[in-house]
Amino acid sequence: MKRIVSVQDISCVGQCSLTVALPVLSAYGIETAILPSGILSTHTGGFTGFTYHDLTEEMFKIVEHWGKENLTFDAIYTGYIGDARQFDMIIDMKKLLNPGGLLIVDPAMADHGKLYPALNEDIVKGMRKITEQADVILPNLTEAAFLLDIPYDEAPSKEKVEEMVKKLAAMGPETVVLTGVSYESGKIGAVAYEKTTGKMTEYFANKQEKSYHGTGDIFSSVVIANLLNGVDILDNLKDACEFIVKAIQKTMPDENHGYGVHFEAVLAER
DSSP: OOEEEEEEEEEEESSOTHHHHHHHHHHTTOEEEEEEEEEEEEOSSSOSSOOEEEOHHHHHHHHHHHHHTTOOOSEEEEOOOOOTTHHHHHHHHHHHHOTTSEEEEOOOSEETTEEOTTOOHHHHHHHHHHHHHOSEEOOBHHHHHHHHTOOOOSSOOHHHHHHHHHHHHHTSOSEEEEEEEOSSTTEEEEEEEETTTTEEEEEEEEOOSOOOTTHHHHHHHHHHHHHHTTOOHHHHHHHHHHHHHHHHHHHTTOTTOOSSOOHHHHHHHO
């Protein structure tokens, strides 16, 4: 069984970050440890006045303890990082806890052309730093624009998308999965680029009437689980995209549930 450690925040309410990564990865048969980067009362999208407690100092202690216990992981999976001091720690973790394993970065910092609340340029610089060390990255269009320091384009052409993923791969990672891509009305999906082979893979699902917070975190967790399980990249993207479609469809009838999707119902059907 593959073992992974996920480094991202805990949002106590709001189906995102570790509250989706842990159950999704576990349901896909991946032993999952967590290293919380911070704890929030709610996620930062759709709520106001949320609380945030930074856990950087505790993270140092946890990683030190893991090193003493000679714990190793097949992959390190990073998500939302709220403190720039944590980026050097992640690079050190790869050396200490992940020799020969994968560093998988979901640069969860922005959407719809803007950084998430409370994040700043130091976080962008840090995300670029760990992107250079990563084996796999999974940005959305906004995050890709920040990583590449280019203007945000909400509907880039196929040629522009292929140019973006190649430039992202040139920063360091072997595999780039770019999400939120759409070339035609009513379709949305992801494009994957594998640097060594030059292979470009895409999959598009039907765009749903509503959008919800946290779907990017769920998508990344499904892709990462499938990656560790050796699933072909096309089947991987298809599974992740269709997972999100099903989760949204199960959530839309619930008008009082606007802060995330009922991903649990999809997991229950697996």
